[in-house]
Amino acid sequence: MAASSSRDVIIGIDAGTSVIKAVAFTLAGQQLGDVALPNAYGTAAGGHVEQDMARTWTDTVAALRGLANAVPDLAARVAAIAVTGQGDGTWLIDDDGRPVAPALLWLDSRSGRLVEEIRASERNAPLYRRTGSGLSACQQGPQLAWLQAHVPDTIARASTAFHCKDWLYFLLTGERATDPSEATFSCGDFRKRGFDAESARLIGIADLTRLFPQVVDGAATTHPLSAAAAIETGLTEGVPVCLGYVDVICNALGAGLYDPAPDVGCTIIGSTGMHMRLVPGADAVTLNGEATGYTMPFPVPGHYAQMQSNMAATLNIDWMLDLARDVLAAEGVTRSRADLIRRLDDQVLQARPGEVLFHPFISDAGERGPFVSHEASAQFFGLRSRHRFGDLLRGVMEGLAFAARDCYAAMGSLPRDVRITGGASRSRALGTILGAALDCNVRICSRGEAGAAGVAMIAAVTIDAYPDMTACAEHWVSPHLSAPQPPDAALAKRYAAMFPAYLDARLASRPVWTQLAALRAGGDHV
16 A cells, blocks of 8 residues: 555664664655664673573663654655664564573574585575575574573474564564574575575474474564554554565665666675675576575565675775774874775885785684685785885775675676665775776665665565665665766776685685684694
């Protein structure tokens, strides 16, 4: 049913790992207001990373009530509420709808050894063919297997396994559900766009399929805001609530991944790097030999998003800037990262391209895309005495661009047009370098809340505010995309010549990473 003319606002909720956001948009996609609240998580030995489920709901309610203070007559104007959030993880509730334990987050690594065993076994290839996603300790399937083996009492008390946004949807509507994207890469079959008993068997949780909720596609179905949730949030009972897809899909949608034009990609450059391709059907999905990346249903009929993610993107730049800050601090000069970032583009663009080669594997967790190596580490190649800090900074950005090319190549041919979003998307230097390394046009998405916008777009189409996602994107996305920036032809040629060296060095470094990891592990005994 089409939205009433008096109800002209969609609320997008984006419950991230450390921040919960509630954002109000008009039906035309204009942002009216937003509220963001911190959402803490705790860590413990053994790779435990957990979040208090009750607090996540309390903070979401507070964000919604704060939004009502920021947007006049919000309750009377809301046409729909849409919710997305951090992916992976395991949020368990009992028959009465109460949490049975703190939520395991995607950062939780306690199932890492189990994942390594499966990836090294004959089960990995058939599992990857079904899910289209590389097995990882962040996923709900392995986390359930770990809980079953180590805390069976917790599993026995549980009746439903949620993800973060599913938990919030349950409290908003009373419905126990997850969406097609999370069901598929948690323990599913991407062709069926849902859970899969054989995938559960391969992971070792055949007895736990009872925990899987119904799969609700928010692109076609909504449920009404419950009376209890209306009282808590101050919103109107019965307003349609849309269960969005996982946050990375919503970010990509809000940043412009959906486009009728072919060969479009989307790169999110934040602490990690996420690189996505849109494919028009299951038969067009490209599965790589390393069994990495994700394949997820997209909120447009028949479409899928393929993605590869490298563990560290801006973390590499932060590391370089912190080195400079340490040197300055030793001389009594205090500079923040923000101070140094203001000069970063000029320093990088003044340096000669391709002077050094850098592998951006700075994360303590190693690398996961487009290859898996817990021992992978960052490294410079080709250093000479003439090289200065600007050369190294440029090398780091070039390394990030080559990592993006590596990821896109694992999903098929390089895209012709890439939309960039995330914290580093404002960098002129990084946009120039990335476009040349991919030899593609680059468009920068200026919308600050792409995730909340993306989930609100799903709701806008579902309540018939738009006939389809193409029409919605024309209003919600196109005005926020910069004009296409074509690649520098000479720079693209140089980077094309360098990329094979990047790959050769990566492949040759595996035994070195292994030796260094062993030496570090034995360091306490020297």
